Amino acid sequence: MKYIAEYRDGETAQQYLTAIKNITTRPWNIMEVCGGQTHTIVRFGIADLLPADIHLVHGPGCPVCITPLEMIDKAIEISSLPDVIFCSFGDMLRVPGSTQDLQSVRAQGGDVRCIYSPLDCLKIARDNPDKHIVFFAVGFETTAPGNAMLVYQAAQEELNNLSVLVSHVLVPPAIQTIMSSPQNRVQGFLAAGHVCAIMGTQEYTPLAQQYRVPIVVTGFEPLDILQGLYLCIKQLEEGHAQVDNQYARAVTEQGNTAAQNLITQVFRVTSRKWRGIGDIPQSGLSLSQQYARFDAEQRFGMAADTPVEEPKECISGLILQGLKKPSQCPAFGKTCTPEHPLGATMVSGEGTCAAYFKYST
Amino acid sequence: MTLINTTPNCPLPLGDHPKVLMAHGSGGRMSAQLIDKLFRPAFENPDLDTLHDGAVLTLPQSLSQPLSQPLLQQRIAITTDSFVVNPLFFPGGDIGCLAVNGTVNDLAMCGARPLYLSVGFILEEGLAMQTLWQIIQSMRAAADIANVHIVTGDTKVVERGHGDGMYINTTGIGVLEHEQVIGPAQVHADDVVLLSGDIGRHGMAVMAQRENLSFDSHLISDCAPLAEIVLDLLKAKIDIHCLRDATRGGLAAVLNEISLASGLQIDCDESAIAVNDDVRSACEILGIDPFHVANEGCFVALINPKDKNRALEIMQQYNTNAAVIGTVHKTDSAIVTLRTAIGGKRILDLPTGELLPRIC
16 A cells, blocks of 8 residues: 555565664664654554664643643533533543543533534534534544534534634644653654644754754655654764654655634634643644634633642643653552553553553554 | 342442443453453353353253263253344345344354344334335345254334334254364464454445545455354364354454463564455545454464464355464463564554544
């Protein structure tokens, strides 16, 4: 299959592994930012194939993992209301809030629906004029244009029975937070290919220069990751700090300008809380003034966030920042499993803890 | 009157799941939990504890049998299943042929020749009679192909809004015409694992139909009877230790179930497991693992390695994708591992619950 088989070829993978081994002369810590990259690394067993000197640090690029508990609780509160049809991407259904998850709301009679495209909500709204449709708009820059299009088209159609619960986050501020931490040990990054398909590689040049770190944008197949690692290690060994685009088949320097324009029109940059990390300034998106009437928090009169306490044993914050691995958590695999997750890194299939639990030997 | 001990309080800790969730029916970890914590303790008996697709029972000898005749110990297999698929019709089949083939296959997995089925219908008020007729016709055709007879049945109607159009329950009976004992407890270290065909077709076909996903590719269920292949293997005196069809929860679920029941590790090779391009592309778009997707015409056979080549030759006559996909080892862990396409290694775990598409 095109773009699948050739990027999972075992022989080529071995060639890259040999090349990585040949150029590695000392230990390096490299963070892959995106949950999709973590998923590939663990699913194909890449970490164990690398030289012992290469340490992969799993970053906070899983939108399900970093959605704050307070936002999940708001989703649950709204979805439990009568005459609400609550729509969400599938992986959000399993994330536990303070007391329950969206699956449980469905079991208790709430109309919670898994949708495949945010635009599905438009049809649901048209077909159910006596109901209020709420879409849980979660994700990084990758899903922002699709979610923006939902709001844009809802406005065009003058739908007044649709709103969005927004919890969007941005990658570059997260990288800044990680690099600014005194405990940071990350020396190079594999940046998220689909985020960059939207935003371009241009946003990462100032970060590479400011923090003197190589940043390689990669795709999500195993050979993408291996080639990305090779390029990153090569830069580290040679003392460079540039942006490399391994995922040139989908990513350009400028990105998708039409998508960027829509994001700018529908959303505005705001500060946002990242679960396990805390507030990061200018790291999220909220609806712009022009589209504020579609904001579910305003529509349902939701109070400002009351901080919710996380389970004390959960160290997902340290894992999201790449400071600890799941195997270093005393609850991992014992009191914390995919069926009974203490924190979101265990719930999402792309969460580091869930990936380790499912795939790691 | 004999007093029977009952335990009124539900043994599943309420804090776990106070209500039944969809995930409890998905064939993964939560389904296993429901069986393990609720059903098995309540119905406890050795036949149930074999944890196989059906129960193999020995008929008690008849009191009227003349003493001069040799004692007959006929083994029969019995199985039950319920079918709640939505939509009722999907590419490659419908709830009717699914019910017949699913039951036939469970009997085949016990090593039995399927003979008779009973069928119970639960029909939703308002279901079109034409729809019911189509499904009945489909069941008749499937029964003819599988060489079984539907000998008894029952029908109930529930109010509009319940029953998703139609639910079907079946019970199947078959006979074992050989001496082999087939089940997870018979699996040995060094057994080889054969897979009868490519995986993922049924689950993806149903999902695409149900969710109205208009893929360019053609996703068609593999719904089919497996009894003939199994009977051919038995006729060829293949030393079969365990058979299991990879239905809900997919290949990952059945391999894990066998591993846990036998206490042995199963090591598989990803590159040996066939996934057709249409299924692969649909799974990639949605972020779904083909190993977790249901099949309705695909099974694993764990056999004595000395019969590997002969067994493979027989299975490949039915599906050229049949292959040896792994081996069984005795280690400290009852897990399933997978050698990945690029030579790495990972655990192939039980799916957690519902198949949910990934966000990005």
